[in-house]
Amino acid sequence: MVDVVGVTYRVGGPGGPRILDDVTARFAACKFNAIIGPNGAGKSTLLRVATGLLRPSAGEVRYGVRPVAAFRADELARTRAVLSQHVELAFPLPVEDVVLMGRYPHYGPAPTSRDRDIVSRALELVGMVEKRRQPYPTLSGGEQQKVQLARVLAQIWNLDGSREHKYLFLDEPTTSLDVHYQLHLLEVARDLLAHNCTVIAVLHDLNVAFQYGQQLFVIHDGRLAYETSRPSDISAELIERAFRVRATRVGEDGHTAWRFMKTDKAGPIPVRRSPP
Amino acid sequence: MLRRLSYGQTYVLLAALLAVLVVASAAIGAFSFTPAEMVRHLGAAAGLLPAASADALSRNVFLELRLPRVLLAGVTGAVLGVSGTLMQGLFRNPIVEPGLAGTSAGAALGAALVFVFGSSTALSFTAPLGSIAVPVLAFAGAFAATMLVYRLSTSFGKVNVFTLLLAGIAVNAACAAGTGFLSYVARDPQARNITFWNLGTFTTADWRGTIFVGVFFVVCFAWSLRYGKALNALMLGEDEAAFLGVDSRTLIFRLLVVNTIMVAVATAMVGVIAFVGLVVPHVLRILKSSDYTFLLPGSALLGAVLMELVDIVARTIIPPAELPIGIITAVIGAPIFLWILLRQQPQRGTGATVESGAGAGFYG
Numbered sequence: 044m045v046d047v048v049g050v051t052y053r054v055g056g057p058g059g060p061r062i063l064d065d066v067t068a069r070f071a072a073c074k075f076n077a078i079i080g081p082n083g084a085g086k087s088t089l090l091r092v093a094t095g096l097l098r099p100s101a102g103e104v105r106y107g108v109r110p111v112a113a114f115r116a117d118e119l120a121r122t123r124a125v126l127s128q129h130v131e132l133a134f135p136l137p138v139e140d141v142v143l144m145g146r147y148p149h150y151g152p153a154p155t156s157r158d159r160d161i162v163s164r165a166l167e168l169v170g171m172v173e174k175r176r177q178p179y180p181t182l183s184g185g186e187q188q189k190v191q192l193a194r195v196l197a198q199i200w201n202l203d204g205s206r207e208h209k210y211l212f213l214d215e216p217t218t219s220l221d222v223h224y225q226l227h228l229l230e231v232a233r234d235l236l237a238h239n240c241t242v243i244a245v246l247h248d249l250n251v252a253f254q255y256g257q258q259l260f261v262i263h264d265g266r267l268a269y270e271t272s273r274p275s276d277i278s279a280e281l282i283e284r285a286f287r288v289r290a291t292r293v294g295e296d297g298h299t300a301w302r303f304m305k306t307d308k309a310g311p312i313p314v315r316r317s318p319p
Numbered sequence: 320m321l322r323r324l325s326y327g328q329t330y331v332l333l334a335a336l337l338a339v340l341v342v343a344s345a346a347i348g349a350f351s352f353t354p355a356e357m358v359r360h361l362g363a364a365a366g367l368l369p370a371a372s373a374d375a376l377s378r379n380v381f382l383e384l385r386l387p388r389v390l391l392a393g394v395t396g397a398v399l400g401v402s403g404t405l406m407q408g409l410f411r412n413p414i415v416e417p418g419l420a421g422t423s424a425g426a427a428l429g430a431a432l433v434f435v436f437g438s439s440t441a442l443s444f445t446a447p448l449g450s451i452a453v454p455v456l457a458f459a460g461a462f463a464a465t466m467l468v469y470r471l472s473t474s475f476g477k478v479n480v481f482t483l484l485l486a487g488i489a490v491n492a493a494c495a496a497g498t499g500f501l502s503y504v505a506r507d508p509q510a511r512n513i514t515f516w517n518l519g520t521f522t523t524a525d526w527r528g529t530i531f532v533g534v535f536f537v538v539c540f541a542w543s544l545r546y547g548k549a550l551n552a553l554m555l556g557e558d559e560a561a562f563l564g565v566d567s568r569t570l571i572f573r574l575l576v577v578n579t580i581m582v583a584v585a586t587a588m589v590g591v592i593a594f595v596g597l598v599v600p601h602v603l604r605i606l607k608s609s610d611y612t613f614l615l616p617g618s619a620l621l622g623a624v625l626m627e628l629v630d631i632v633a634r635t636i637i638p639p640a641e642l643p644i645g646i647i648t649a650v651i652g653a654p655i656f657l658w659i660l661l662r663q664q665p666q667r668g669t670g671a672t673v674e675s676g677a678g679a680g681f682y683g
Contacts, residue, residue, distance in 0.1 A: 096561055120564030130555050133411050134609035144555070147548045148564045198563070 045070040045093055045210060045243060050102035052088055057100065062088045064265040065102070070258065071272075072208070073236050076243045077256030081286050085265045086245045087214055093243060094125050094212050106210065120148035123210035124195035128218050130187065135178035138190050142166055145197030161200045165193040168231060184219035192216070192228055201238045211235060213244035217251070229255050249286075250300045253277065261285055275299075321606045326613045333620035337393070340627040344389045348634045350380050357381065388524040391588065392630040393623040394533045395521075396595060398585040400622020401540055403596025404614045405578045408550035409571050410469070412480060413601060413659055417461075417582045418593030419487045424494035425464025426579075426586035427516045429456035431501040454531075457583035464490050465579055518645030519592035521630055528588045539581040540619060546574060547612030554609075592644050594652020599625060601655060 047070070052063040062085045070076040070093070080086045091097045093104055095111040104111040106122065114122065124145070132141070142165055146158040166172045169189040174182065179190060199209035211232060217225040225248075232242045233255060246252040252259065253274040261269035263285045271277065282290040288303040321329055346352045352360075360381045362368030370378065403416040410420075417423045433453045468490050472483035498516045515523075549570050552560040557567040599622045600614055607613060626644075629651075633642045 094562065096558060116561075116566055117564040120562065123562075125559075125562040127559065130559055132554055134413070134554055134604065136551070136554065136609050140551070140608075140610055141555075144548075144552055144563060147552060 044072040044107065045241065046103075046105040047089070047093055048103045048105065050089075050092055050099040050104065052085075052092055052097060053100045062265055063092065063099070066262075066265075066267050067102075068260055068267050068270065070241060070243050070260075072241050073239065074241065074257045075233055075236060075255050076241070076258045076260065077252040078243070078245045078260045078262060079247070079249060079252045079256075079285075080262035080268075084262045084285075086262045089262060090125075090212055090214050090243065090245050094123060095119055096125075107208070117148045120198065122199070122207070123212060124198035125212040125214065126191055126195045126216045128215050129184065130191050132179045135180055137176050138171060138179055138182070139166065139175040141179050141190055142193045142197055145194040145200075148198065161197050161203075162193075164202070165197040165200065168196060169193045170227075185221060185224060188216070188219050188228075189224065192231065196231070196235075199240065201235070201240055206239065209235075209240045211240055211242045213242065213246075215245050215247050217246075217248070225251065249282070249303075253301070324607075326617075329607060329613070330616055330620060333617065333624060337620055337624050337627065340624055340631070341389055341393060344392070344627045344631050345381075345385055347631055348385065349639055350377070350385070352377070352381055352385070383525070387526045387529040388521045389627070389630070391524040391529040391532060392521050392626045394529065394536050395585050395589050395592065396599075396622040396624070396626025396629075397540070397619040398532065398536050398581045398622070399592060399595035400599035400618035400620075400625070401536075401543065401615060402578050402582050403598075403622075404600045404611065404618040405543060405550075405574050406596065407600055408553060408611055408614075409574055409578075410472070410483065411554060411556075412483065413604070414480060414597070414656070415483065416594065416596030417578070418591060418596060419484070419491070419656075421464035421468045421487055421490035421494065422461045422579060422582045423586050423591040423593065424491045424498070426457040426461035426583040427591050428464075428494040428497045428501075429458070429460025429583070430454075430587035431498045431516060432456055432460075435501045435505045453587045454535075454584050457587040458580055460494070461583040461586070462576070462579045464494060465575060469575070515590045515643075517591060518643035519590035519648075520641070520643050521589055521633075522641060523588075532585050532588050535584040536581055539577045540615075543574065543577050544615055546570065547610075547615055550574075550611035589644070592648055594648045594656065595622060595625060595629075597659075598648075598652050598655050601659060 047066055047068045050063055050066045051061065053059040053061050066085075066089060068089075078086045078089060088097065092099050093111075095104065095114065098112070106114075111119065139162055142162045143154060143158065145165070146154055146161060150158050163172070163175075166175055169192050171186065171189050171193060174186065179187065182190065195211065199211060201207070201209050213232065217228055220228060229244075229251065232244070236242060244252075244256075246256070256274055257272065259269075259271050259274050259277065260267060261281065268285060269277075269281055279290040279292070282288065282301070282303075283306065286303070287306055289306050291302050291304075292299050293302050294300050321332075324332065342354075342357075345357060346354070356374075356377060359368060359371075359374065360378045363370040363374070363378060364382050399417065402422070406415040406417065406420060406422075407413050409415075430453050433456050468483065468486045471486040472479050495517065502516060549560070549565045552563045552565045553567055553570065555563075560567050560570075599618045603614055603617045603621060607617065629644055629647045632647055633644055636642055
């Protein structure tokens with residue numbers, strides 16, 4: 044599990060704007076933990092603090108009982124991997140070389156045959172084997188994201204029966220994917236749960252979050268506003284308050300989904316500009 | 320065809336090419352040597368063959384002028400090639416090289432300061448440094464110039480190409496003005512002239528300088544080889560590299576220092592030679608791969624190959640005179656530079672890079 048204990052994060056040191064305010068959350072081991080919340084609530088910052096990339100201004104992050112700050116950089120890289128929204132490459136590296144980067148923390152000067160094997164199997168898993176020699180920048184946005192998924196899978200590869208516990212962080216990973224591969228990606232992530240891996244994902248599609256999230260965290264205004272292990276508990280009222288939309292549940296039992304309508308009463312929502 | 324070869328086979332091919340060119344470069348020139356003569360001179364130098372007194376002039380020219388020059392050209396080419404690779408990795412852009420980013424010009428300014436004022440009171444603080452004053456000040460100048468360009472062109476971990484080029488132009492111009500002023504006021508006939516600083520030359524090569532540059536190159540190069548994987552990871556961006564266990568701030572700082580040391584030492588000996596660091600990695604990227612674990616050794620070899628070729632041309636194109644090295648590298652390099660720049664346009668031109676930052680100020 045990942046324990047976030049009393050984490051406050053300020054931009055630019057003490058006195059800077061507070062993005063996270065005393066957040067305490069426990070991301071359950073071998074579960075799909077979904078983080079949701081409106082733009083600018085601090086979800087991505089929370090994720091980045093949890094990965095160890097950002098050091099909190101106060102509080103601590105622990106993997107199991109061990110503080111993330113106590114990990115060596117390469118050790119941490121063998122323990123957890125992070126899939127970001129979109130990764131560009133200025134140089135024409137072939138797909139398999141990009142996926143091999145996931146194995147960098149595991150080998151010295153030259154990759155072993157196991158590293159090569161893991162790269163092939165990760166490429167198979169995301170359906171990109173045929174394009175393994177193609178230069179990464181020539182791929183479509185969706186294909187690039189599949190390659191990145193293969194890279195992070197290779198980084199924390201556990202499917203050959205390793206006993207070590209691994210963590211997979213996803214930061215709005217499905218933005219550039221069509222609906223089929225959105226679901227494919229999330230199912231690949233869900234399959235890892237059975238292999239000693241904990242998944243922690245920031246998701247912006249609420250229906251996807253309710254469908255896949257086994258543990259749900261609602262971040263609002265830099266605080267943990269709500270937490271539940273039963274996504275069906277989420278009420279229309281909570282969604283309205285957090286996202287400024289009117290929410291109605293549609294469909295029958297077992298196949299329910301939410302439909303949203305913007306409420307104008309609260310005025311315009313301050314939307315952060317997303318990167319190109 | 321190179322794509323079919325393994326990295327190892329490519330190195331062997333380049334090394335063989337280099338060996339051929341080193342022999343050719345040693346043989347060709349105002350004074351030419353037959354293979355038999357070269358073997359005889361080398362044998363005499365090693366004490367394996369008797370030194371015939373009839374050979375004295377020829378032997379001296381070969382051993383004291385030609386040989387150090389040929390080797391210095393090779394090592395300088397290797398330095399510039401590796402430097403281009405390192406800087407392109409650090410700036411995450413194929414348009415960077417020591418000549419454009421101010422590294423060489425800063426080194427030249429630092430070295431020129433010592434050459435011109437070394438014995439005067441203004442720089443008396445360098446006296447305790449003795450003969451290492453030149454490389455030390457060259458390093459200081461090169462490091463200051465490179466850091467300035469790096470800081471100016473980087474915001475939020477991303478490099479802005481426009482600012483990079485503009486900052487490079489400004490820093491290069493300022494350093495060149497300083498060096499120009501120094502060579503103008505220099506009264507010491509030993510002080511190197513402005514052509515030397517701006518266009519580079521191997522005519523002043525001697526064993527001391529060659530060994531000096533060679534030792535620094537070998538140490539810096541061996542050290543930088545450890546960072547091939549980290550440079551690859553950095554291609555993904557600083558955050559993604561961090562997720563792979565690469566501390567990019569430390570990496571960037573260390574490699575900038577190593578790179579600056581190599582370039583400063585070489586520049587203090589041969590002057591500013593532009594475009595080699597640009598062309599060498601570019602050719603390797605096209606022919607083979609952008610993988611830095613390959614590019615680092617590859618650019619050392621191809622840099623040396625290219626510089627031997629350029630030096631042969633410089634010595635033979637207008638005999639008995641000699642063309643400055645920088646003229647030839649610019650003739651080859653400038654069109655390639657423009658080509659890379661134009662190819663970058665479609666990606667960069669539509670993005671925020673043009674609308675924001677220096678671009679807006681420049682066009683607005």
